[in-house]
Amino acid sequence: MIDLSLSDKHPELYSKLERIVGNEYISDDPSIRIVHSRDQSPFANLKPIPPEYVVLPENTKQIQEILKLSNEYKVPIVIQNTGVNVAGCCVPSNTGSILMHLRRLNQIIEIDNLNMSATIQPYVSYAELQVETMKKGLWLPSPAAPSTVGVISNMLYCGMSWCMAKYGYERRSIICMTWVTPKGEIIKTGSSAVGNLGNFWWNGPGPDLKGILIGAVGELGICTEMTVKLYPWVGGSRLKPDELAENTKMLAISFSSGERMLKALQELSRADIAIAVTNMPIAWSILGMPKSLETSKMLWERRKQLEPILKNFVLVCIQGITSEKQLEYGEKVVRQIAKESRGMVIDPETMSSPMAQLAPDFQPEGNRAEFFRAKISPRIMRFKGGFMPAFFPQEPIEKALKSEELMENTLKDFPIHPQDLYSSCIVPVDMGHFGLHEFDVFYDQNSPEELEACLDFAGKIQKLAHSQENTWPPHNEWKSYHWDVVKDIPEFKIHKSITEKIKNQFDPNRIMNPGKWLK
């Protein structure tokens, strides 16, 4: 049972906040607050805490004023942008918090064709930015997350896409930022820090401060404006769900072994011919491609029969950015690499045929527009309701096989049904010099045992990763309860003490998103 009573510690705070944002944009009603007491993560579901007030500021100035107030009253403040994180990051860890929703900061301020960049506010999603930039022959790869997620929050959250072999992690595209510190000061990064030079260059005076905000899950301030790099796009001004983007080709390759697939992934990435290249996990194909959940479930039961084709499966998307010849050349290279690794190239239109053979009502959907704006990822969540991914960046990419083996051993006695644990994809990053390995757990939000088991899983998997060389254990998905998860790893103590110092400097009253990164 959630306690929704209001503390009467600061009776005047509500009216002060109201004066800043206007009475339409603040509420302390239980039905407004309850919505922010949990999200779909096991963390927030186990300990739901509603905020005291929900406020919707309109601009940077209002944000500054709210922060000044929360410092004055020492009231914690939680920031929510698009709120799609799967990790309890926007749910209060303390009672009496203010939840600041950034929904009203929703403008694309500028799309700069010359500098190939866009300046945006937080609530602009990847889908929105893409539809406007694609009209101008530019784009920004979107994460495999629902494309409703905000560009800024996803970048600050270390977001990742299926296009990382070419474009790197999402945050690599950050050029400049305007950020309000917990004390209400404004920091500008990159060239925007200097007079009116403009927002064209990431390098500012002195050290590059933006790194401090990336991965800080809202503990060190709020980014209110960001300029991001855009990339050439010749796929047409709009996506059409029934057709592949213009000047674009999709190829699917099935490999007979994991080793062969990894080798090919590396080669494909190094050749730098694809805008997207990824191993598509069998779980995602089965759970995400069919439109109906029943079909997914039926195919999942028979997944053994699909393994020969879908187990070691790679999708490649190429685009003739400079010419048609480039597209032809790209295809030749993909086919050559596939041949050398003894992979079988399949037309993606027919990749669904093994599934169609097993499920007569199978309606394939999604592989045409999927790389640009994902639908498969929200679909996989319907399988059991909860979904917890774990990621390991690994170098070199071949190590993924070893992790998989270790993972299977570690999770043998895991209290979630083994079929709901899934070792899934390997996405090459930065021309394939390393790979991002993802493991997914599907769990039932309604089961306290499964929620607890997920937390246990989080701890185990971190330790497992830590035990391996060249594997970076803590990625982004457990940020909110990070120290709970990594506290047993000794090296992290050093990092913790440094970040504590930064936190104390930026946020001496510890008002910002407390408990999400540092305990």
Add this chain to the structure above:
Amino acid sequence: MTIDLDEYYKIIRNCSKCAMCRNMSPWEMQSKEFKDICPSGTRFLFEAYFAPGKMEIARALLDNEIEYSDRLEHILFACPLCGGCQAQCEEVNIINPLDVMQELRKRYVEAKGPLSAHAKFAESLKEFHNPYNEPHENRLNWLPRDIKLNEDAKIAYFVGCTSSYRREEIAKATVNVLSSLGVEFNILHSNEWCCGSPLFMTGQIDDGIELMNHNLEAIKDKGIETLVFSCAGCYKTFKKTYPQNGGDINYKVYHFTEFLADYLKNKEIKLKSFPKSITYHDPCHLGRHSKVYEAPREVLNQIPGIKLVEMERIKENAWCCGAGAGVSSAYKDFAYWTATQRLNEAESTGAEILTTSCPFCITNFLETSKTSNISFEIIPLIKIIEEAIK
């Protein structure tokens, strides 16, 4: 679908909060300006007004964590039940937020009674069998004298309250079109009562069932085989809501656009040219709720001279007119705000005419257009057909 909320609890909890239902389908999105799908959330901004917020509220109500308040009433009822959220969710999950919201309204009314604006039309419905406080004996005032009805016809036209009392031109055009095509048809005369949609949509289910029972009895008496509607709301109520509430429909129900699309396909009918550019608004009750998207477009495309220019948000992704589910009576400004967004979208197509196949949408658009600066006409689809058939 009617659901038992208690049994549905686990599904509600599994709403993944993916937020796909805040916007139209990302694959079909064409601009940032016209990307929204949820009038309630887009207007009132708090997360509680979007479908995932409402699912969390449903969960909290079932867990007895929150109580009814003025704000909660607003959250539950300042929503035209347009189903935009459900259409998006169907693409990715199985939550059916629209059905959950309808059940929440029903429970609210059981606990607290209907909203006062909704109680008013419920009273009118009891006394006059229409929600407009109009005498029942005036229900047929619109009927042109020269229209020949066939008392033995197996086809009947269910006129609906809005066409009978507020948009008489739609009722007249419908019977004129049927007559011009040589269709033998009848109407239910004074035996036609409100279909009950305003009650079903505002949680007053038992009163709605009374109207349903009356109408079904009246139709049974006439031996009707085909029932044709000019109102998307009445059509959806017969097609979906009645069966969900135990109503037995053993005859064909057609929206006039479906009826005409079939008719024009099968018969050689010469239509006059109507040289205009037209944009078509999908009414929620016909489109998302009943999944009729193609028939109106087929009919328009059959008329020579018409250039159909689509808005960005169409079919499953259409933006609602804003009037439905008791919003127009309880929250007029919100209904106008929602319609204004749609009028702006229609304006952006450059079309000369905005048309639609629901008298309720037409009314809200026309009322809203009085205060907005639009450069196109708003004409019911049946009027365009009437012109082309003359």
